[in-house]
Amino acid sequence: QLQLQESGPGLVKPSETLSLTCTVSGGSISSSSYYWGWIRQPPGKELEWVGTIYYGGTTYYNPSLKRRVTISVDTSKNQISLKLTSVTAADTAMYYCVRPQSTSGWVSFEYWGQGTAVSVSS
């Protein structure tokens, strides 16, 4: 059974860089041409797609975050990482690691981690 587990600091100061890691178990990041991604949800608000990466390196980012976000994979550790620079209070959210459903391109997210809460505050 595929499992995704997010980890990272729960508190980040404004203007600093948010760094999160997603550890995948029950499957290999690089097998079967999978995509991986991040979705976030501010408290009490809707879901927001952050970005998606193909294990081979191709990335797609939310245009509103593109200048600040980097998603990468570490196949040796079976991990996906998210970096978001110059954070503000608007980046406070639950961040979910996701893997898309395999038959609808990379745009339907079937596997979700439990999420990690990040607060941006001084």
Place this chain on the structure above:
Amino acid sequence: QSALTQPPSASGSPGQSVTISCTGTNSDIGGYNYVSWYQQHPGKAPKLMIHGVNKRPSGVPDRFSGSKSGNTASLTVSGLQADDEADYYCSSYADNNVVVFGGGTSLTVL
């Protein structure tokens, strides 16, 4: 403001059917057959209920169905059960390799 428009709330009695709409544009829902629906219970991660407009992942009851007409997609929940009470979000692929979400609909089972 969300890219896709959903009603903030919907409700129905046990056993009844309820339909939730999701309106976009020609650049997202209307242009592609990549509409998804997610169910989210409080404090939990979302769960994929529908993908590719009308396809159910393994394990999702056939009480959940999806459809699309023009720029509007719909999720219908038939035979409402207490556990269906949750937030529902639609999403769609959009031009230039983007995924957009709706604002969410809170479904109440009366």
